[in-house]
Amino acid sequence: MASDLENSIRMAAETVAKYVADVASMSVETKYVQIGANGDVDFSQAKPVARTLIRLDGDSDEIIPLRQAENGRFEADADLMDIHRRNVQTTIDYRARLLDALLDVLRSRGL
Amino acid sequence: MTDEASLLKQTLTFNGINGATGGYLLDPLTPKEIAMIARGESFEKEHLRELRHRYLRAAQTHLGVKEGVDPKKIQETGWGVIFAFDDRERLPALKEALSELLNLRQEQAGDLYKEYIGVDAYRPEETKTAFLARHGMGPGPADPDKVPYYLMIVGDPETIPYRFQYQLDVQYAVGRIYFDSLEEYAQYARSVVEMERSQKRLPRQAVFFAVQNSDDPATQMSAKHLVQPLALEIAEDQKQNQWQVNSFLAEQATKATLGDLLGGEQTPALLFTASHGMGFPNGNELQLRHQGALLCQDWPGPVAWRQSISEDHYFSADDLSTDARLLGLIAFHFACYGAGTPRLDDFAHQAFREPVAIAPHAFIAPLTQKLLSHPKGGALAAIGHVERAWGYSFMWEKAGAQREVFRSSLKRLMEGHPVGSAVEYFNERYAELSTVLSSELEEIEFGKTPDELALAGMWTSNNDARSYVIVGDPAVRLPVSDEGHKNDGQQTDSAETERPTISTIVIHSEATVEAPLQPPPAQPDTSGEVISPAALDYGLTDSLRQARDRLTQSVSQFADKLGKTLEKAVDDAATLEVYTYVSDDMSQVSRDFASSAQLRAFTRIRVDGDTEVCIPERSREIDQQLWAIHLDMVQQAQTNRAEMIKAAASAATRLLEALKIV
């Protein structure tokens, strides 16, 4: 009984170790989709709002679709951008929390 | 195996037979097991302090009462009667019924006579210390100027607990009476007064009655190691005082003989019996009538008799003849419950920290009660056990010391001491053993290797010494003819040829003693059926084993599932998905959300942080409300995922640690 459980913990820890190794970068992509008049939605027609790529060293790239306003200036949709930035922050926070939880498994192995 | 090792493993059988099953009240235990229980022993601090003080004092002083007071002289020792505050309504009737005795004692004790009634009475749940403190007395030897040395408790052991009696008895000479009717109180009082005032004397006869049931180590032990040597020693010792000592042992110790000794032709002045005491399951219909009855030689023994005990085998209160001539008798019974039964089992409490009810309420042994209150004149006192008798104490290497206590007490009694003074040796022995035992246990706690044989002997002896009580007035003494014995200054030299009696008392009074304690509805007596000796061995060992097996299986399955869950949780931590749907009619939403509701937003997050979020837009406007809902769900899902992985990892780790200890 104890040895099987120990094996499982060991294998979980090995998986976590792989995750930890694979955090070189993360990307957050926000899309939007139109709700039709009948309330139907086609997710395959979702359009990107923005994409942010964050590297381990802290550098990040952000791709933001812009549209040309009547005055000729390019502008982003403020509401969507706001949502996107919140998504990015949420993802950063979540990843930290999840990794911490996964590291608990490693800690349980005395690592 | 060494001698000691084999001794530790020998099985010891104890006093007490279960009348309903025919089996022992206490299954045989090895000294090793007794030592284990002994290590669970506890002492109330203050009581222990007093015991130790008494023990240390014993070398230099006489017993019980303070220096300079002669315990044979009531005018020096004082005499008091303790009533319960809760009995105040019937107090006048009780006092009236006991008036002859109270008047006698008042004459004898003079200013040192005290009645503890009204505000001075025993208060509910009062400790000995509190009681004495209220009356200006602290721990230490009795000071009759403050509290008389001889104290008679009048009350049932639920109202004035046995514990109070034991503890008070350490330094005082305490007895108790409790009867069901005023007539019985009056008859007892008349019996005592008759023998003291009338100067009637009984022949100097003492009888030792020792049962030795077949295949029964307990009675073999008490007969061989206690009664036989004791009878010889007493006979030798009291030859000079013209005591005639007879013994009825083994085949002679029948119920018929005992009947003869308890009210029949051969009733002596002093009777010492050693036998099993009868016990019955809590609430059994015979318990309140027959518990403490004396099992005689008529019982064929545990091998030949494997069913409930027949009443033909034991002598109970029901067997006392209406013509019994008991006046002046003092009886000493070595038997379980011979003097009474507490409500809770003291020894199980020590072992298991569990108060176990063994009776619907505490009570005095009915045989003893009837001996004292017989309408033709009752016994003056009976000494016996409340709770179990621990016969193993006589087999202990220091058995000589234990038997010496009996010898000394009987000697004192036979030489004219009041019974309360005579049994001070038991109190001293109790104090000694408690002190030694508590010290031994303390040393064991600090690392000493326990001597289990000695521990078992000490513990059983201590328990045995503790639980003797006097039923009756502790100031009574053997009313025997004695040329050298002075009875309050008077001398007589003739013994009655025929045992005196008293006339039956009828009380014409509106006040009545309350009906005897009504026990709660009896617990279903499930042990009345015949149980084979093999079945008697069935018990918690099997039950605990079953519990452990069940738990082991359950935990094993859990560990297996937990392990797999943790592995999968970590694998699946790769991706977290959150979907938000809406529906016009929630009642139509089935288990498959996708087919019964409309998807409006989703978020997919990978462990590496890669995230896709799809938000709904209605008429080129973000559906803020829906988005807010979805965001909320995403945050909760993230928190939940992290928490569950942490919790699962922690559960797995800690379970593993616990399992490794198993």
Added chain:
Amino acid sequence: MTEERTARAIFELAGSAPAQPGSEVLGLWSAGKASPPGQTSFAAGGSAEPEIPVWRVNLPSDAEQAAQDLTLAENSLARAEKALDVAEGRISALVEKRTSPAVFGIPSQPEGLAPPEQELLAMLNQAQYGSLAPSFGLTDQFQEGWEQAVNQFQGFVDLVIQTLTHYAWVETRIAGRLSVRTAVSWNGDFETAWQDLIESEQMHLHTRTLKIALASRAITVRSFAVVAAAAGKLTALMSTPGGAILALPAAWKYINEIRAELEKYQQLTQEDRDGQ
């Protein structure tokens, strides 16, 4: 208005018998049977659905009352979580005290100990000296006591297994009418179905309900960790082989008693406050 008063929301855990019907989970959720097939509100066309554990909160229609009831539940859960910390600490202290050089084994008289500790030591004592119980005619009492403890622990283990391995629904009902349902997969993926055009107030209520249900699940799993750790520590007080296994139901009972103690204290404190 008093902060703590009798809740009117009903917290129900319906499902495939992780806990016995009639019992309570964490002192908050009443364990009951799942809705029978066909009667489940989500069963399209009345088709039979297998039993799914449903953490269901039925809130009153009065939004303010509903919010207050949820606050009571959150506080109760906080106490349940606190009870785990308190229990861990007290068990550590108990074991440390009893295994210090001055003391040996399970003490004869646990002077100065609170009732939960006394009962815990009594149970461990019973396990330790159990073979002697028949000698004192204690077989029935012991069997009953231990059976009950083992049964309750078994129910708890079943609930933990279910929490970890099974997905569940969390439902918010308002005056009996289903408002929102979230399906939580065993590994934490969410699917939530809302009444379209739901009021933001009701959304917020479900958010809180969901939090409470998820926290309950997490505390349940965490409780097991604490029980296992406690059992491991308590074996220091026992010489019985397999002590850790037997200590598990004793530790579980102890933790429940600590939680009850905290609840009682909270109630007394509230009564004092109300009386002022």
